[in-house]
Amino acid sequence: MSQxxxxxxxxxxxxxxASVEQRDNPELRGKPVAVGGSRARGVVAAASYEARKFGVHSALASKIAAQRCPHLVFVKPRFDVYSAVSRQIREIFYGYxxxxxxxxxxxxxxxVTENKIGMPSASIIAKEIKKRILEETGLTAxxxxxxxxFLAKIASDMNKPDGFKLITPDTAEELVAGLAIEKFHGIGKVTATKMQSMGILTGSDLRQRSEEDLVRNFGKVGHYYFNIARAKDNREVQPHRIRKSIGSERTFEVDLAEAEEMLPELEKLAREVAYDMERLQAxxxxxxxxxxxxxxxxxxxxxxxLSNFNSADAIYTIARELLYTPQFPLYPVRLLGISASNLFYQHQKQEGYQLTIEF
Structure with missing residues (x-):
């Protein structure tokens, strides 16, 4: 019986x-904007479409970004705002x-195979979600x-920004066959370069390779490559996708040397990690x-x-202790980061679970 x-x-x-920053600051609209970093140092966290035209993109060193786009505007990230908007968007999703x-x-x-509004058309639902996001947040998706x-992810990237793309079962294999290998979701730059050196330039080339050959050259992920070359992907949407760690870090424009400089930054990082843990119920x-x-x-x-914790105070207290253990940093600090691991999620069952830790 077919599925x-x-x-x-x-x-x-x-x-x-970048779009949130342009929405909230009209002076930034139409200008190339980089969120994160500065002209002197750091890394770009996100770039507006105006900046992308100059080759500015996320994870690019700020110095290089400023060289590529001399009139680039650097903006400090506001993760609390981005998280609030993300929650707003997530609530729209849960309506369907x-x-x-x-x-x-x-x-x-x-x-949305089975959905809350009884709508048989996923395309109509997607367009309605896009419309609601724009109306309720002022942002495009x-x-x-x-x-x-796999195909839904490929489709969302095809007509950006404010795009929509439907890939049906009768068009999928042909579309995948003509897709450049670097456009495949799940094939990174290093793997794409290796594939290109092997003569695998498109989905059609990838499909010519046997499953054994792909596993031999790329390991277990070769099974995945074999399937997506044929537009196959059996992964289910997982509402409780398990993350192994939750973290936040920050690169500073000026190196920090004193505790009075580092501790406030640790407190901010602890709040960001705690917020994500609360959002993920972890x-x-x-x-x-x-x-x-x-x-x-x-x-x-x-x-x-031994006990579980998720409060900002607990995370900050531990991070502060680690800052002094075994000794306070002897040299100027360029970056600080906090990550929480050994995670427990509320939807999991475990005896003796407690949410907070006393200090």
């Missing part, structure tokens, strides 16, 4: 962080289905609709402090407890 065709939507907000798998603050998969997650037993010195030397310090 029913799924109806999957992938929603991806357009240049999310509980099968929502968030990938980050700005994108998610939705399975792109939507991809298909019968599996608690942790392990906190790791990441310290990158002025010369890019990296040091990490961790501590694990």
């Amino acid at each position: 029913p065709v799924r109806k999957i939507i992938h929603i991806d907000m357009d240049a999310f962080y 289905t509980d099968l929502v798998e968030p990938l980050s603050l700005d994108e998610a998969y939705l399975d 792109s939507a991809g609709v298909s019968f599996n997650k 608690s942790a037993k392990t906190i790791t402090l990441k310290i990158k010195y002025f010369d890019f030397t990296l040091n990490t310090r961790s501590k694990t407890y």
